[in-house]
Amino acid sequence: MEVDKGKGEAEETRKVAEADRDTVTLKSSDGKLFEVSKEAAARLSTVLAGMIAGGSIDDNGTDLKQIGSEALENVVDYCNKHANSIPSAALISSSISFNTAPFKEPEEWERKFVDRLSHDALFDLVEAANFLGMERLLDVTCHKISEMMKGKSPDQIREVFNIKNDYTKEELEEIRQELAWAFYDD
Amino acid sequence: MQLHPVKSSFRPFAKDLIHFQAALPRRKMGRRSRRKTRNPANKLTDDLIVEILSRLPVKSLCRFKSVSSRWNGLISDPVHRRRLPQTLAGLFYDTWNQARFPEEARHFTSLWERRRPFPGPPLFCPSFSFIPDYEDVDISLTDSCNGLLLCRRPKNTSSDEFCYVVCNPATESWVVLPDSSAGGKVRNVRLAFDPVDSPHFYVFEFEFGGRGVDIYSSQTGEWSYKKSEWYQYRGISGEESSVFFNGLLHIVTVQFQCMLAAVDVVGETWLTVSLPEYVGEMNSRDPGFVGQYHGQLCYITQGDCETHMSIWVLENYAFEHWTLKHRVSVQRLTEKIIPPPSSYRLVTIHPHCNWILYSAGWDQTLMAYNVDRGEVHVIRNLGSDCLMPYFPYVPLYSGSLTDGH
Numbered sequence: 001m002e003v004d005k006g007k008g009e010a011e012e013t014r015k016v017a018e019a020d021r022d023t024v025t026l027k028s029s030d031g032k033l034f035e036v037s038k039e040a041a042a043r044l045s046t047v048l049a050g051m052i053a054g055g056s057i058d059d060n061g062t063d064l065k066q067i068g069s070e071a072l073e074n075v076v077d078y079c080n081k082h083a084n085s086i087p088s089a090a091l092i093s094s095s096i097s098f099n100t101a102p103f104k105e106p107e108e109w110e111r112k113f114v115d116r117l118s119h120d121a122l123f124d125l126v127e128a129a130n131f132l133g134m135e136r137l138l139d140v141t142c143h144k145i146s147e148m149m150k151g152k153s154p155d156q157i158r159e160v161f162n163i164k165n166d167y168t169k170e171e172l173e174e175i176r177q178e179l180a181w182a183f184y185d186d
Numbered sequence: 187m188q189l190h191p192v193k194s195s196f197r198p199f200a201k202d203l204i205h206f207q208a209a210l211p212r213r214k215m216g217r218r219s220r221r222k223t224r225n226p227a228n229k230l231t232d233d234l235i236v237e238i239l240s241r242l243p244v245k246s247l248c249r250f251k252s253v254s255s256r257w258n259g260l261i262s263d264p265v266h267r268r269r270l271p272q273t274l275a276g277l278f279y280d281t282w283n284q285a286r287f288p289e290e291a292r293h294f295t296s297l298w299e300r301r302r303p304f305p306g307p308p309l310f311c312p313s314f315s316f317i318p319d320y321e322d323v324d325i326s327l328t329d330s331c332n333g334l335l336l337c338r339r340p341k342n343t344s345s346d347e348f349c350y351v352v353c354n355p356a357t358e359s360w361v362v363l364p365d366s367s368a369g370g371k372v373r374n375v376r377l378a379f380d381p382v383d384s385p386h387f388y389v390f391e392f393e394f395g396g397r398g399v400d401i402y403s404s405q406t407g408e409w410s411y412k413k414s415e416w417y418q419y420r421g422i423s424g425e426e427s428s429v430f431f432n433g434l435l436h437i438v439t440v441q442f443q444c445m446l447a448a449v450d451v452v453g454e455t456w457l458t459v460s461l462p463e464y465v466g467e468m469n470s471r472d473p474g475f476v477g478q479y480h481g482q483l484c485y486i487t488q489g490d491c492e493t494h495m496s497i498w499v500l501e502n503y504a505f506e507h508w509t510l511k512h513r514v515s516v517q518r519l520t521e522k523i524i525p526p527p528s529s530y531r532l533v534t535i536h537p538h539c540n541w542i543l544y545s546a547g548w549d550q551t552l553m554a555y556n557v558d559r560g561e562v563h564v565i566r567n568l569g570s571d572c573l574m575p576y577f578p579y580v581p582l583y584s585g586s587l588t589d590g591h
Contacts, residue, residue: 123226130234138237146241154252161227163254175252178298180563181539182248184556 333582412453
């Protein structure tokens with residue numbers, strides 16, 4: 001594939017020139033290669049969109065050293081599924097500012113997509129989505145994790161998140177006393 | 187197996203990681219143990235944890251302060267707070283004491299945090315120092331509603347005339363209202379705001395004698411006068427309990443006969459409802475407290491004449507149908523105070539659990555009653571020089587008041 005850099009003054013022209021391939025190849029930290037629709041990648045990930053626009057996509061596999069193959073496979077899977085599903089109006093207007101836009105409930109296929117993941121895979125995917133600037137995937141994965149957390153005791157949360165309790169017995173009791181209202185059943 | 191410790195200013199977390207790494211070589215690096223020691227959840231940055239926590243109900247969020255000191259820090263951090271759901275944080279109130287300077291002062295007391303996890307200025311400064319000239323004039327707090335506060339601010343240092351300022355201490359924004367038809371003379375006033383329904387707030391200024399009301403809408407930026415259509419003129423003396431619920435300002439009125447009166451934000455709908463446990467003409471009994479309980483309008487008895495606190499909810503306006511939800515003796519409510527007082531004053535109903543906050547005793551002890559369990563909790567003594575009413579405060583970080591900043 002040849003990229004005509006002579007026409008590259010305007011970003012738009014360069015994009016058109018590069019568009020003769022409609023997929024991009026991504027390489028995980030452990031060296032595995034994945035193909036993903038260029039259109040979906042650019043639409044769903046601000047980071048990939050920037051790389052595609054900036055011409056820093058490597059045809060032999062763009063290195064994503066921070067993302068393991070399992071997580072990258074899920075990212076690519078999500079992008080491809082997304083490309084095939086009819087995007088709702090809410091998703092297209094994704095000039096959402098972080099944390100201020102109201103969250104749109106996951107669609108049925110998105111729900112199924114995250115439901116099949118293990119805890120570890122889900123946490124890896126949150127991180128990958130964050131790294132790649134994929135707001136919607138970040139939304140969907142964070143939503144799934146928060147659903148898992150509802151109604152759980154602090155002990156159960158420590159288990160899921162693999163957190164060591166660093167409070168003394170007295171400190172813990174003090175917090176429980178102060179926030180007693182939050183420790184009763186809903 | 188590689189670990190990527192994230193940059194974190196929170197020592198407990200960094201410490202955890204070191205322990206964790208130190209433990210690694212002792213394990214056999216077989217496939218099973220690899221899987222077991224891989225720990226993606228622990229790699230999450232503060233930002234991502236807050237992103238996840240921001241989607242939780244506020245009750246779970248508060249409970250998870252006890253997960254670890256790192257999580258407590260994240261949830262309490264003033265910077266992250268604005269991304270997280272909020273609940274009743276505390277009360278604004280005034281004190282008056284002639285033996286002290288200044289004699290009169292305003293305070294904010296946090297309800298649940300005895301020890302602030304962060305040093306530095308208080309979360310909500312009761313001097314409202316973000317309002318211009320706050321030092322030169324005496325800004326008095328008159329009402330609070332769902333994160334906004336309504337204040338009176340003298341027009342200048344030498345005048346009795348004042349203007350209304352509505353402010354949001356969480357975002358430190360404020361807006362000055364134009365003069366109403368009262369032209370800056372003191373009238374009884376209430377603030378109405380519910381961000382779930384509308385980004386606009388309303389101020390109700392009641393005419394003396396109860397003939398009408400001036401309603402300010404932040405949507406139009408104007409006051410409009412409406413003649414009262416309540417059954418008999420319902421005068422508002424200023425002390426009555428009120429709540430903004432379902433788009434109506436509800437207020438317990440005492441003139442002629444104690445009644446619940448309600449008016450909507452455009453002054454079109456006017457309702458009066460008889461109160462439960464309240465028959466006959468105006469008498470010496472306290473008119474009681476009105477609030478929101480479990481998504482219903484509720485009326486709670488209070489005052490010197492009561493032997494019990496009764497919680498009633500309004501099932502139907504037209505039929506004046508009230509249901510008694512709970513009843514507890516005053517003795518039970520006040521037995522933890524020495525000497526046990528014979529009465530109590532309602533402060534507020536917790537918006538996220540079935541707790542009722544009240545104060546009692548000579549030292550104005552702030553207490554909470556857990557309706558579900560019948561338990562009484564002492565929160566703290568506010569002190570005998572406290573002035574009623576207290577203004578409950580739930581911080582609001584979204585939206586902004588247009589003028590101020």
